[in-house]
Amino acid sequence: MADVRSDGRLPLTIVGGFLGAGKSSWLRHQLYTRRFGRVHVLVNEAAELPVDDLLLGRADRLEVLAGGCACCTGRAALIAALRRICDDATGAGAGAIDALVLETSGLADPAAIAGALQEDPVLVRRIVLARTIVLVDAGAAMEQLAGEHLARRQIEAADEIVVTKAAGTDLPQRSRLVATLRLLAPGAAVSWAEFGVEAPRETDPAAAPFDLPEPEAAAPILAHRLDAREAGGWWALSAWLSALLHARGDRIVRIKGVITTPAGRLLLQSVRHHVQPPEILPDAPQGAGDPDFIALIGRDIDEQRLLRSWDTFVRAL
Structure with missing residues (x-):
């Protein structure tokens, strides 16, 4: 259901997660069910040629920010796009959209994007961060969490965590993964999805989290x-x-x-x-x-x- 604001600010949902987590597949289904109402979707791609926007034809408005992550090299482009959208929302296009959704690059830190919004003197009065939703690939999660600082930062920033691709996992693996996610993001709600559709999975609430070694320094992706x-x-x-x-x-x-x-x-x-x-x-x-x-x-x-x-x-x- 779309967020409704009485202060006139546009609610923004950040959809994050590491490379290959299934963000576009999940978001495509949410657009189909109209979860966000009339929505303007921004798709941020690390590569200069975008791909994920090809899957999101049901967005009321769709815009691509390619060539850099919105949290760092693409930050200026994101701020400029959001300012323009806010200007449009107070002109002839007032009331045309209910919400904004930013699908981040798999290399983006959602917390850095949230910080950029708070630091901008215009956007802080025009946009409110409604939630950060982070998708996690059940099969690849522990390898990513063990070896990638960024994968941990993404989860730590989450208000909601959606675990994908869990069909081939067993109960102990799923349970320990959820315990690990709750350790990293204690206040985040955890749900499950397959190809964007909610698919509840059984877990053991008494399971212990996986051990998380400190990731080694690595070359940039x-x-x-x-x-x-x-x-x-x-x-x-x-x-x-x-x-x-x-x-x-x-x-x-x-x-x-x-x-x-x-x-x-x-x-x-x-x-x-x-x-x-x-x-x-x-x-x-x-x-x-x-x-x-x-x-x-x-x-x-x-x-x-x-x-x-x-x-x-x-x-x-």
């Missing part, structure tokens, strides 16, 4: 773009991706892309070694000119070596 318009066919591309994940899957956190095939436009997604089945997308609007591309997100990736591999095994075929 960066996004790399590959132009797939000249890819040498679907089979060449899929073979290259399989070989890349086999050889460097420990360094690659996320792959997302859009490829045109005889079957239509396909959305490709992977989380580390796990490749999701391609999803058929609607045709691009006439004249949109959206190129086929792959966005590869990871750490310790030699971009020049990556491009040479792409040119040799995909583009040149």
Whole structure:
């Protein structure tokens, strides 16, 4: 149900979570059920070419902030977009939307975004942070929490935690995960979802949390773009991706892309070694000119070596 404010400020919901947690799938279902009412959605992508907005066609208004995380390098773009939305809400477009939703990059710290709103003299009077919802991949959560400071900061900022992809987990694993999440965010509500739809799971409230070692220092996670318009066919591309994940899957956190095939436009997604089945997308609007591309997100990736591999095994075929 949409938030209703008597002070005229627009409620903002931040949807966060680490790379591959399922933010877009979850948000797509919430838009379908009209959870946020008439909503303006901002999608923040770490890669310069956005992907997640392709899944969110049910937003009343949709805007993409690409090329930098809203908590740091993309902060100025976020503030400018929110100020413009607030100006529109007091002009001819007054009353056209009930709420704002920001789907963050998987590399964003929600607390830093909340701080940016509080520090801005205009937005602090025009927008109120209604809640921060953080999604957590049940299968990957403990590896992320053990090795990534950012994954912990995201959960610590949460008012609500939605655990996804738990279908293959057993009761002890789920129970200890929930205990760990409650340790990091004691006041946050915890729920479960599969493909964006609520899916309650049994847990043992007496379970002990996992031990969380202090994460080691690591190289930053960066996004790399590959132009797939000249890819040498679907089979060449899929073979290259399989070989890349086999050889460097420990360094690659996320792959997302859009490829045109005889079957239509396909959305490709992977989380580390796990490749999701391609999803058929609607045709691009006439004249949109959206190129086929792959966005590869990871750490310790030699971009020049990556491009040479792409040119040799995909583009040149």
